[in-house]
Amino acid sequence: xxxxxxxxxxxxxxxxxxxxxxxxxxxxxxxxxxxxxxxxxxxxxxxxxxxxxxxxxxxxxxxxxxxxxxxxxxxxxxxxxxxxxxxxxxxxxxxxxxxxxxxxxxxxxxxxxxxxxxxxxxxxxxxxxxxxxxxxxxxxxxxxxxxxxxxxxxxxxxxxxxxxxxxxxxxxxxxxxxxxxxxxxxxxxxxxxxxxxxxxxxxxxxxxxxxxxxxxxxxxxxxxxxxxxxxxxxxxxxxxxxxxxxxxxxxxxxxxxxxxxxxxxxxxxxxxxxxxxxxxxxxxxxxxxxxxxxxxxxxxxxxxxxxxxxxxxxxxxxxxxxxxxxxxxxxxxxxxxxxxxxxxxxxxxxxxxxxxxxxxxxxxxxxxxxxxxxxxxxxxxxxxxxxxxxxxxxxxxxxxxxxxxxxxxxxxxxxxxxxxxxxxxxxxxxxxxxxxxxxxxxxxxxxxxxxxxxxxxxxxxxxxxxxxxxxxxxxxxxxxxxxxxxxxxxxxxxxxxxxxxxxxxxxxxxxxxx
Amino acid sequence: xxxxxxxxxxxxxxxxxxxxxxxxxxxxxxxxxxxxxxxxxxxxxxxxxxxxxxxxxxxxxxxxxxxxxxxxxxxxxxxxxxxxxxxxxxxxxxxxxxxxxxxxxxxxxxxxxxxxxxxxxxxxxxxxxxxxxxxxxxxxxxxxxxxxxxxxxxxxxxxxxxxxxxxxxxxxxxxxxxxxxxxxxxxxxxxxxxxxxxxxxxxxxxxxxxxxxxxxxxxxxxxxxxxxxxxxxxxxxxxxxxxxxxxxxxxxxxxxxxxxxxxxxxxxxxxxxxxxxxxxxxxxxxxxxxxxxxxxxxxxxxxxxxxxxxxxxxxxxxxxxxxxxxxxxxxxxxxxxxxxxxxxxxxxxxxxxxxxxxxxxxx
Ligand SMILES: Cc1cc2nc3c(=O)[nH]c(=O)nc-3n(C[C@H](O)[C@H](O)[C@H](O)COP(=O)(O)OP(=O)(O)OC[C@H]3O[C@@H](n4cnc5c(N)ncnc54)[C@H](O)[C@@H]3O)c2cc1C
Ligand code: SF4
Numbered sequence: 001x002x003x004x005x006x007x008x009x010x011x012x013x014x015x016x017x018x019x020x021x022x023x024x025x026x027x028x029x030x031x032x033x034x035x036x037x038x039x040x041x042x043x044x045x046x047x048x049x050x051x052x053x054x055x056x057x058x059x060x061x062x063x064x065x066x067x068x069x070x071x072x073x074x075x076x077x078x079x080x081x082x083x084x085x086x087x088x089x090x091x092x093x094x095x096x097x098x099x100x101x102x103x104x105x106x107x108x109x110x111x112x113x114x115x116x117x118x119x120x121x122x123x124x125x126x127x128x129x130x131x132x133x134x135x136x137x138x139x140x141x142x143x144x145x146x147x148x149x150x151x152x153x154x155x156x157x158x159x160x161x162x163x164x165x166x167x168x169x170x171x172x173x174x175x176x177x178x179x180x181x182x183x184x185x186x187x188x189x190x191x192x193x194x195x196x197x198x199x200x201x202x203x204x205x206x207x208x209x210x211x212x213x214x215x216x217x218x219x220x221x222x223x224x225x226x227x228x229x230x231x232x233x234x235x236x237x238x239x240x241x242x243x244x245x246x247x248x249x250x251x252x253x254x255x256x257x258x259x260x261x262x263x264x265x266x267x268x269x270x271x272x273x274x275x276x277x278x279x280x281x282x283x284x285x286x287x288x289x290x291x292x293x294x295x296x297x298x299x300x301x302x303x304x305x306x307x308x309x310x311x312x313x314x315x316x317x318x319x320x321x322x323x324x325x326x327x328x329x330x331x332x333x334x335x336x337x338x339x340x341x342x343x344x345x346x347x348x349x350x351x352x353x354x355x356x357x358x359x360x361x362x363x364x365x366x367x368x369x370x371x372x373x374x375x376x377x378x379x380x381x382x383x384x385x386x387x388x389x390x391x392x393x394x395x396x397x398x399x400x401x402x403x404x405x406x407x408x409x410x411x412x413x414x415x416x417x418x419x420x421x422x423x424x425x426x427x428x429x430x431x432x433x434x435x436x437x438x439x440x441x442x443x444x445x446x447x448x449x450x451x452x453x454x455x456x457x458x459x460x461x462x463x464x465x466x467x468x469x470x471x472x473x474x475x476x477x478x479x480x481x482x483x484x485x486x487x488x489x490x491x492x493x494x495x496x497x498x499x500x501x502x503x504x505x506x507x508x509x510x511x512x513x514x
Numbered sequence: 515x516x517x518x519x520x521x522x523x524x525x526x527x528x529x530x531x532x533x534x535x536x537x538x539x540x541x542x543x544x545x546x547x548x549x550x551x552x553x554x555x556x557x558x559x560x561x562x563x564x565x566x567x568x569x570x571x572x573x574x575x576x577x578x579x580x581x582x583x584x585x586x587x588x589x590x591x592x593x594x595x596x597x598x599x600x601x602x603x604x605x606x607x608x609x610x611x612x613x614x615x616x617x618x619x620x621x622x623x624x625x626x627x628x629x630x631x632x633x634x635x636x637x638x639x640x641x642x643x644x645x646x647x648x649x650x651x652x653x654x655x656x657x658x659x660x661x662x663x664x665x666x667x668x669x670x671x672x673x674x675x676x677x678x679x680x681x682x683x684x685x686x687x688x689x690x691x692x693x694x695x696x697x698x699x700x701x702x703x704x705x706x707x708x709x710x711x712x713x714x715x716x717x718x719x720x721x722x723x724x725x726x727x728x729x730x731x732x733x734x735x736x737x738x739x740x741x742x743x744x745x746x747x748x749x750x751x752x753x754x755x756x757x758x759x760x761x762x763x764x765x766x767x768x769x770x771x772x773x774x775x776x777x778x779x780x781x782x783x784x785x786x787x788x789x790x791x792x793x794x795x796x797x798x799x800x801x802x803x804x805x806x807x808x809x810x811x812x813x814x815x816x817x818x819x820x821x822x823x824x825x826x827x828x829x830x831x832x833x834x835x836x837x838x839x840x841x842x843x844x845x846x847x848x849x850x851x852x853x854x855x856x857x858x859x860x861x862x863x864x865x866x867x868x869x870x871x872x873x874x875x876x877x
Binding site: 019021022023024026027028032037040054080081082084098100101103125127128129130133137148150151370371373374376377378380381 | 520523524525526527528529530531532533534540543544545546551554555558563564565569570573586587588589807808843
């Protein structure tokens with residue numbers, strides 16, 4: 001990169017907010033896509049950004065983007081870098097715009113039109129957990145609790161259409177946002193209430209939310225917030241088959257009940273969850289689940305690896321064992337109202353063979369709801385490959401999708417799954433895949449195959465390839481297959497807003513043929 | 515405990531799950547200064563991808579040793595200890611930040627960070643009776659307390675005697691645990707101080723310590739370095755058990771002033787001591803302390819630890835200011851803490867707020 005660009009940006013932001021040193025460049029080279037970690041373990045060298053900068057205002061973001069345009073270099077918006085689809089990878093170098101210095105909760109207002117509610121104006125770089133704490137300190141909540149709340153930003157949530165664990169009550173992030181302020185690829189600022197010139201009939205949020213930094217940089221957002229819920233109830237229910245549990249969830253959602261959380265774990269995942277809450281009383285939190293896992297606890301790491309070489313054995317074993325699928329269901333809100341809702345939901349569950357396990361599993365889930373994220377580094381350090389694949393389908397295709405993906409992957413890796421975001425039309429499935437091959441290179445190869453097979457099976461079952469982790473680089477090659485003709489619209493918008501393709505290039509399949 | 519290689523490797527594979535808790539990361543808003551970034555940089559230097567030069571090494575110094583990331587990490591990854599390992603490496607290779615090298619050099623003059631003879635100062639301030647040697651229990655105030663809060667030392671001695679603890683004042687020439695050297699990475703000289711101190715401590719069955727940082731250094735870090743000793747160490751607040759009727763608060767506190775209690779990282783997160791200081795405040799003043807929004811295990815750091823004020827003064831200052839802002843939002847008029855280092859830091863950054871040591875609440 002030319003030193004004149006650095007100079008220009010230093011003049012604009014001050015030298016302390018511009019970095020070109022090898023340390024910063026090395027640490028901004030990836031997000032949390034498992035594949036990038038596996039690549040590094042296999043000794044493959046990542047793409048490096050040329051420069052990292054930290055704007056503090058929307059105007060600064062606009063000026064940085066204009067400078068990049070002038071010098072014909074890419075810009076990549078960077079939030080927390082917690083994305084798991086390679087969205088922030090600087091495939092062609094360029095300027096990484098880290099937005100985390102734009103982290104104010106600016107105002108909280110009551111709005112009466114079209115109905116009384118509260119709205120907060122927030123800069124996009126704020127970390128999810130910090131935002132939630134600031135809101136809590138004032139008596140409010142955003143109601144958005146993704147497992148990455150500890151490490152993701154509001155801008156990242158919006159850019160990747162994130163879903164939180166209580167999405168059934170509060171909605172996905174795109175349902176929480178009322179308006180946006182953004183900087184377009186040519187540097188134009190779209191203020192709150194403004195319109196993108198080329199699309200005056202569409203609210204900018206409809207174009208920018210979910211665009212993963214390819215169409216613009218979200219700088220501020222007006223988010224719907226809620227007074228903190230006065231009461232909450234959580235419980236566990238055990239079903240003896242996945243199908244009957246799914247039918248219960250479908251029924252609950254279609255009768256108009258509004259659980260805050262409704263999560264169903266398949267047999268293997270249920271066993272781990274159950275072991276977790278039963279062990280909760282005895283053990284310190286956060287111990288590695290695989291070393292605590294009853295059937296594996298006496299086996300050493302290499303025995304675990306050996307098992308992972310034959311994942312289908314484990315799955316067969318589970319088919320023979322008596323099945324149990326755990327449902328975690330929770331409600332938040334007015335105490336009487338949620339008691340009634342819970343009663344109705346339980347009634348629906350009891351119409352099938354289901355056992356009420358009481359509060360304990362629900363409260364355990366609540367307490368440990370972010371703990372599962374800690375398993376990932378632990379397994380990667382055990383020389384495994386591991387990832388999560390979140391897909392979705394309408395109710396009529398859901399089980400076929402579940403079976404299809406498992407069938408494809410069962411010889412290659414251990415597959416666990418839970419069904420976590422339910423709607424009246426359908427539900428998402430969150431697969432966790434764990435495998436081991438014996439070498440870093442082979443792990444990477446096997447991991448890539450797993451993704452190819454999983455995406456193929458998803459599309460074959462008529463599912464969607466992403467419910468909330470976004471497309472990024474990881475799923476880019478399958479997006480066109482899913483969107484069909486709609487991909488042409490997306491490409492047209494990209495061409496019109498970013499004619500030189502400088503804004504986060506190489507992502508979301510926008511450069512692919514077809 | 516995980517080796518530095520295991521610990522850095524684990525962070526390098528982790529999706530930065532503790533970043534929200536790290537005050538340095540929150541202030542700098544740079545991936546490089548998240549616990550993940552600092553640990554990853556060390557890993558990359560071990561792998562030869564980054565050189566271990568001044569730039570890389572400087573990240574090992576971007577840590578307050580506040581234990582917040584350890585508290586947030588469910589994998590029990592020892593971030594500060596690991597970064598301090600790399601500080602030692604940086605110090606030995608002379609690639610530590612220049613301000614740290616100068617600081618460590620100045621420390622050597624009097625074996626404390628203040629450049630004065632602390633023993634002399636202490637003797638001139640305290641009643642002679644407490645220097646009577648040959649007791650089995652000693653009070654070790656720590657250098658910051660002697661320098662900035664000598665009254666606390668006097669209070670501690672009187673109160674502990676009231677609790678029928680027959681003790682003397684630790685009266686060796688070196689009155690510092692050596693933490694500043696440990697944090698600087700000057701392990702060689704730190705070991706030397708540790709050795710001298712341990713030799714002196716071994717005379718006692720128990721040592722009661724004024725500064726939580728000294729307590730943590732002596733009781734944990736010395737042991738981590740391989741030193742073995744049977745003396746037991748306590749923080750002063752663990753030992754004061756007096757009925758409230760015999761505690762007399764300062765007259766100005768009787769007017770019902772609200773007191774907010776700041777949890778020092780090395781007393782709270784490091785040792786799990788949260789209730790005794792609060793109980794002491796209640797007993798001494800008759801009023802429950804007001805809580806900061808982040809408190810106990812989630813308490814934000816005061817910004818003084820890990821020599822951050824020396825290596826990154828602007829970041830450290832911002833962290834202190836954030837905590838002071840949080841204090842102001844409590845509505846309390848007095849900030850009380852059980853650590854002389856924290857108290858001193860708050861006073862230094864905002865002389866207008868009223869800051870008191872726990873024992874100084876008494877008249
Ligand atoms: C352990 C773990 C658990 C996770 N759990 C969940 C979960 O429960 N639910 C969920 O939805 N996701 C989850 N994710 C995925 C990830 O956290 C989300 O995609 C999150 O929204 C990304 O936010 P970020 O700030 O880290 O974005 P980044 O990773 O920095 O960026 C993601 C994408 O958005 C773009 N971008 C970032 N900020 C902006 C901006 N201001 N304007 C425009 N574009 C921008 C980037 O260029 C990139 O393409 C998880 C990830 C991890 C590692
Ligand atoms: S300390 Fe723990 S949570 Fe933090 S980055 Fe390292 S492994 Fe992750």
